[in-house]
Amino acid sequence: MKPQVVIVGRPNVGKSSLVNRLAGRRIAVVEELRGVTRDRKSVEVEWRGRSFDVVDTGGWLQAGSELEDKVSKQADAALAEATLILLVVDTATGATDEDVAAARWALKSGRPIMLIANKVDDVAHEANIWEFINLGLGEPFAVSALHGRGAGDLLDKIVDFLDSHHVTPKDDAGDDILEDDDDGVLRVALIGRPNVGKSTLFNRLIGEERSVVHDMPGTTRDAIDTVIETEHGPIRFIDTAGMRKKARTERGLETYSVLRALDALDRADIAVLVIDATEGASGQDQRLAERITAAGCPSVVVLNKWELLDAETRERSLATVGDRLSFLGDAPVLKTSALTGKGVHRLLPAIIDSADDYTKRISTGRLNRAIRDLQMRHPSPTGRIRYAVQGATEPPTFTLFCSGKLPQTYLRYVERSLREAFDLGSTPLRIRVRVD
Ligand code: GDP
Ligand code: GDP
Helix, strand or coil: CCCEEEEECCCCCCHHHHHHHHHCCHHHHHHHHHCCCCCCCEEEEEECCEEEEEEECHHHECCCCCHHHHECHHHHHHHHCCCEEEEEEECCCCCCHHHHHHHHHHHHCCCCEEEEEECCCCHHHHHHHHHHHHHCCCCCEECCCCCCCCHHHHHHHHHHHHHHCCCCCECCCCCECCCCCCCCCEEEEEECCCCCCHHHHHHHHHHHHCCEEEEEECCCCCCEEEEEEECCEEEEECCCCCCCHHHHHHHCCCCCCHHHHHHHHHCCCEEEEEEECCCCCCHHHHHHHHHHHHHCCCEEEEEECHHHCCHHHHHHHHHHHHHHCHHHCCCCEEECCCCCCCCHHHHHHHHHHHHHHHCCCCCHHHHHHHHHHHHHHCCCCCCEEEEEEEEECCCCEEEEEEECCCCHHHHHHHHHHHHHHCCCCCCCCEEEEEEC
8 A cells, every 4th residue: 555645624725626736737637537526535646756645535524513523434544544644724714623623633543744734825824824833733834735835845745754754555464565666767758649659759769779678567557668778777668558569469559648648757757758840849749748847857859750841841840849848948859750760869868868967966065166156146136045955856956045035037047057057957956945
């Protein structure tokens, strides 16, 4: 069983909004398609390579007067099994008796509890969290489930908690189960609309590299991953069943659905977005790119079928990438012909480079010299960075300790400068600011 993160709280504090936020937009999409809305109680969430279940107890409240009477056996069972409980409260309405009841209920389980102060939609509401300190559950953690504020930090905190408590999934005999794709091998998702040439590209890639190839069961449904051994080390391509020639003849033409691609994306370290160059980046490509950004993974863009274009259409095709996918930042854009093989040899090195940047760690000394230099070149009009540390990798995350607030434009300058100084390429970066 995966670690269980169980969400409790009185009605309307935003529990289900928080579940959706933690799970990413994917859940909403899946539910819409199946015509299910509030029914679903447990969703799988992946963050920084860790997966856990988020369980919403909201649907289990029964009619009655006191919250404690309304709680069903099912909800009690969920609490008893919780690895971590998130008790959600609403900073817009403030503390109520029902919050106290919910806290008491959660405490009875004896499981660890984190207090989540929801609806902190902006800095102005930050101060509202302190009245909940009276619940006796420690410092409230401020988020806005609606706008996503603090969601990434909360996911970090959950994963840190799971890591520090050595929570490893157990099988029935109580032995640890290692998730079968959590083997440290770089995981790559090849995504794109149907017919852009993903299968052709993938099979070409395998052929080009003359690599050793093996199929492994993926983690979801009937997924099959392909691990290839390359001169750069092993690379795991996620959910390739629909792309392998063999699989095609055995099962008929299986299209790689977009929803399925989104699943793959959630398990990926790197996303390769394949685009049909003859059509250029479309609205659907744009939505896929948005999802890549939301998943926080670095990407490589591939303009395939490049050989079909002449000089003029090439320029137009490239321009659509700049127009439509600009928020992918400076993701490398490769031009390939999967059909002839031209340009395909650049793909693996581009993937490896992106992975290197994503996992890069900068020493505190070098980082602070860079911070000093960039402040000397351009001091901020307000505030000053006193020092900085890299708090995390994947993606590289820098915390700036500042005296006074820095303008947004200045933060962008800092990001650009660090990217250049440490050759971080196009990898997503996170900058956090602590003002004292
Ligand atoms: P639940 O009953 O605890 O599952 O609460 P819901 O998730 O259904 O949310 C209740 C209401 O609060 C809905 O109208 C949400 O749109 C709203 N809501 C949830 N999270 C936030 C938030 O972070 N900020 C604001 N302003 N509203 C929120
Ligand atoms: P998928 O649905 O994204 O996996 O796309 P396929 O790999 O099945 O390719 C769809 C069609 O595009 C097939 O007819 C391929 O032969 C063709 N195709 C793939 N790559 C190229 C390319 O680089 N150039 C040209 N001209 N056709 C290609």
